[in-house]
Amino acid sequence: MFKKIKRIKIGRHVWKIKRVARLTSRSGCYGICDYDNRTIELDASLGDYWQDVTLTHEILHAVLHEAVRGRRKISRRKEEVLWEALDGPLYGALRQLI
Numbered sequence: 001m002f003k004k005i006k007r008i009k010i011g012r013h014v015w016k017i018k019r020v021a022r023l024t025s026r027s028g029c030y031g032i033c034d035y036d037n038r039t040i041e042l043d044a045s046l047g048d049y050w051q052d053v054t055l056t057h058e059i060l061h062a063v064l065h066e067a068v069r070g071r072r073k074i075s076r077r078k079e080e081v082l083w084e085a086l087d088g089p090l091y092g093a094l095r096q097l098i
């Protein structure tokens, strides 16, 4: 559903989106949110659905990061649990808008 976009503006900053070969086998993750470089990496081998859900998940990380400007209010573990619960339902809601 999501276009194969390479950039997205989140808050005041533009984040890069990269599709990376063998990301999951190298990192154990379908996606990575690199706060320092404002880059989201997605495993290029994922199917469209999982690539979209993973992008939604990583965007949630980036949105929180930009919203609190690096002053984290919850632990990474709690954030991960929250976004894992919300990424699929949020993606399901967003795709109805397109």
Ligand SMILES: [Zn+2]
Binding pocket: 057, 061, 080, 083
């Ligand atoms: Zn995550």
